[in-house]
Amino acid sequence: MLAFLLNRLFHALLVVFVVSVLAFILGDVVGDPVASILGLDATPADRLALRTRLHLDEPAVLRYLYYVQNLLHGDLGVSYAAQRPVSALLAERIPATVELAAVALTLSLAIGVPLGVYAAVKRRQMLANALMTLSVLGVSLPTFVVGILLIFCFSLRLGWLPSFGRGEVVTIGFWTTGFLTASGLKSLIMPALSLAIGQIALVARLSRAEMLNVLKSDYIRFARARGLKNRAVYFSHALRNTLIPIITVSGIQLGYLVAFAVVVEQVFQWPGMGLLFLQALGQTDLPVISAFLMVAALFFVGINLVVDLLYAVADPRLRIKTLSARS
Amino acid sequence: MSAVVNSKARPWSLSSLWRNAFVRRLLRAPAAAVALAVLVLLVLSAVFAPWLAQTNPYDLASLDLLDSHLPPAFVAGGDPRYVLGTDSQGADLASLILYGLRSSLLVGVCAVSLSVTLGTIAGLASGYLGRWVDGVIMRIADIQFTFPAMLLALLIGGISQSLMSNAMRATLAMPIVILALGISHWPHFARLVRGAVLVERQKDYVAAARLVGRGPIFIMGMQLLPNVLNPIFVLATLDIAFAIMSEATLSFLGFGMPSTQPSLGTLIRIGYGYLFSGEWWVVIFPGLTLVLILVSINIFGDWLRDMLDPRLR
Numbered sequence: 001m002l003a004f005l006l007n008r009l010f011h012a013l014l015v016v017f018v019v020s021v022l023a024f025i026l027g028d029v030v031g032d033p034v035a036s037i038l039g040l041d042a043t044p045a046d047r048l049a050l051r052t053r054l055h056l057d058e059p060a061v062l063r064y065l066y067y068v069q070n071l072l073h074g075d076l077g078v079s080y081a082a083q084r085p086v087s088a089l090l091a092e093r094i095p096a097t098v099e100l101a102a103v104a105l106t107l108s109l110a111i112g113v114p115l116g117v118y119a120a121v122k123r124r125q126m127l128a129n130a131l132m133t134l135s136v137l138g139v140s141l142p143t144f145v146v147g148i149l150l151i152f153c154f155s156l157r158l159g160w161l162p163s164f165g166r167g168e169v170v171t172i173g174f175w176t177t178g179f180l181t182a183s184g185l186k187s188l189i190m191p192a193l194s195l196a197i198g199q200i201a202l203v204a205r206l207s208r209a210e211m212l213n214v215l216k217s218d219y220i221r222f223a224r225a226r227g228l229k230n231r232a233v234y235f236s237h238a239l240r241n242t243l244i245p246i247i248t249v250s251g252i253q254l255g256y257l258v259a260f261a262v263v264v265e266q267v268f269q270w271p272g273m274g275l276l277f278l279q280a281l282g283q284t285d286l287p288v289i290s291a292f293l294m295v296a297a298l299f300f301v302g303i304n305l306v307v308d309l310l311y312a313v314a315d316p317r318l319r320i321k322t323l324s325a326r327s
Numbered sequence: 328m329s330a331v332v333n334s335k336a337r338p339w340s341l342s343s344l345w346r347n348a349f350v351r352r353l354l355r356a357p358a359a360a361v362a363l364a365v366l367v368l369l370v371l372s373a374v375f376a377p378w379l380a381q382t383n384p385y386d387l388a389s390l391d392l393l394d395s396h397l398p399p400a401f402v403a404g405g406d407p408r409y410v411l412g413t414d415s416q417g418a419d420l421a422s423l424i425l426y427g428l429r430s431s432l433l434v435g436v437c438a439v440s441l442s443v444t445l446g447t448i449a450g451l452a453s454g455y456l457g458r459w460v461d462g463v464i465m466r467i468a469d470i471q472f473t474f475p476a477m478l479l480a481l482l483i484g485g486i487s488q489s490l491m492s493n494a495m496r497a498t499l500a501m502p503i504v505i506l507a508l509g510i511s512h513w514p515h516f517a518r519l520v521r522g523a524v525l526v527e528r529q530k531d532y533v534a535a536a537r538l539v540g541r542g543p544i545f546i547m548g549m550q551l552l553p554n555v556l557n558p559i560f561v562l563a564t565l566d567i568a569f570a571i572m573s574e575a576t577l578s579f580l581g582f583g584m585p586s587t588q589p590s591l592g593t594l595i596r597i598g599y600g601y602l603f604s605g606e607w608w609v610v611i612f613p614g615l616t617l618v619l620i621l622v623s624i625n626i627f628g629d630w631l632r633d634m635l636d637p638r639l640r
Contacts, residue, residue: 011469011470014466014470026486133358136625136626137622139625140618140621140625141618141621142572142575142576142618143576144576144579144595145595145614145618148595148599148602148610149611152602156603156607256475256477259474259477259478260477262481263576263580266579266580278581281486281488281489281582282489284489284490289486289489293482296474296482297474300473300475301473304473
């Protein structure tokens with residue numbers, strides 16, 4: 001157990017280290033911070049002063065250490081384009097992305113799991129098979145095509161829902177939320193749906209496969225032999241063991257949702273981190289790009305650690321399996 | 328002669344399926360048969376696009392601005408010469424889609440070839456050589472697995488394009504997209520091949536080859552590789568759908584194929600700008616084509632996987 005956790009922790013630190021080196025190279029070696037901060041008509045003396053202040057005349061290893069030190073203090077540099085601290089820019093954008101991903105995750109689990117369980121329990125019925133065929137369509141639909149089709153139907157043709165933005169938001173402390181206003185909720189529907197559709201299909205397929213696996217096992221046969229009703233067998237015996245992998249997979253799902261949120265944010269001009277990153281790419285705004293890289297790495301490493309922990313806590317058999325698969 | 332007999336005796340299930348039951352089984356699964364038919368049709372029309380398309384959308388001289396913004400022929404105001412309508416330059420949308428399909432498929436196939444090659448070499452080395460080679464390769468794969476492949480492709484493609492001048496971007500866009508997609512997906516193949524090699528290397532024929540003095544390169548390439556081809560083939564089929572979808576996503580975001588050599592994703596990005604002025608056809612038709620090809624690859628790939636290797640389920 002301890003060896004497994006230490007191994008995962010080492011892996012997490014390794015990923016963060018590798019990405020931080022990449023982010024450092026990107027922000028420090030590729031770009032010229034002095035030229036971008038001072039502009040082209042600065043005096044040589046000013047340049048030299050800034051170079052010293054930014055530690056640019058020191059060796060790369062030391063500069064990397066300064067970079068890590070700044071990172072640990074939450075200092076991610078200054079955006080070239082916005083001329084503001086990157087950390088402030090990110091803090092403004094995080095709520096939009098988190099709310100979008102959270103709603104999409106809730107949708108994908110709340111719809112996907114029941115569909116999958118239904119398809120497994122009634123696997124010989126037409127409707128269940130039709131659902132599974134439909135899930136192939138769900139997996140095959142690119143996120144941005146879904147978004148565009150939704151905009152075409154519900155914004156342009158029917159005029160029911162807004163096609164871009166977050167609507168009105170309410171500020172609570174450092175957090176801005178769209179949950180509390182009617183226009184905020186209306187704006188959320190289509191982005192969350194286009195993000196969720198592929199995931200609903202994936203969750204449904206996964207829950208069906210897991211449920212079918214569990215239904216084949218001995219203890220289910222034994223429960224039936226004891227004369228338990230179908231309902232009791234399915235819900236209090238089978239579903240419980242089906243949920244363990246689904247809960248852990250939903251962590252990975254959250255990762256995918258955040259990745260695809262970049263696409264959805266572009267389609268709906270949703271003011272989240274993904275849109276910030278795309279704009280930064282378009283303007284070659286290196287501090288923002290490298291900060292996004294760093295934040296994404298921390299986020300995904302965090303998710304993976306939590307998922308590994310859940311694995312270890314939820315199912316001791318999986319713990320042993322993961323260990324032997326890795327060695 | 329003996330070589331022919333030998334190859335027939337080899338229990339390679341893909342070829343034996345093809346000879347014995349492939350067609351029969353395909354006909355028993357109508358969805359897969361239809362998917363394969365659609366796929367073949369789309370691939371053929373992409374390959375023969377220069378002969379099928381009624382106009383060459385890249386030949387600016389043939390474009391007539393008077394024909395621009397025309398809706399599809401079956402809609403009021405449409406022109407029978409342009410079945411699916413025209414874009415803002417007056418190019419025939421059907422021809423644009425045929426050429427776009429060509430770019431999408433080309434990039435998809437190249438990207439998958441790259442990740443298959445990288446992943447197979449890494450998986451063979453990792454599984455057969457073991458020790459530190461295995462440790463290093465699997466650690467790198469693990470690091471990559473931390474990130475969703477799509478995001479990784481976007482990071483590689485987006486950042487490298489963003490660091491380039493516009494002229495460089497125009498010439499290097501396609502190789503960059505292929506590289507970004509290939510690099511982002513090789514670990515899937517490496518893991519698959521490594522797993523299969525770990526099983527195969529226990530077998531007697533590998534020990535026999537080692538006894539007669541065959542080197543590791545020969546054993547990996549000539550003996551292990553043919554025996555792990557099946558799962559690679561299945562994963563590669565499904566992976567083409569992933570590659571095409573990721574390419575379209577990258578292009579839609581503006582970091583994929585350039586507008587001088589548009590793929591379906593590029594067409595959708597350009598068309599999206601006109602959606603709000605009512606020109607729905609320039610974005611809806613390329614989008615539907617993209618969905619059609621992805622759905623048919625996925626249905627056929629799923630069927631192929633169940634057929635060739637039920638363990639992969």
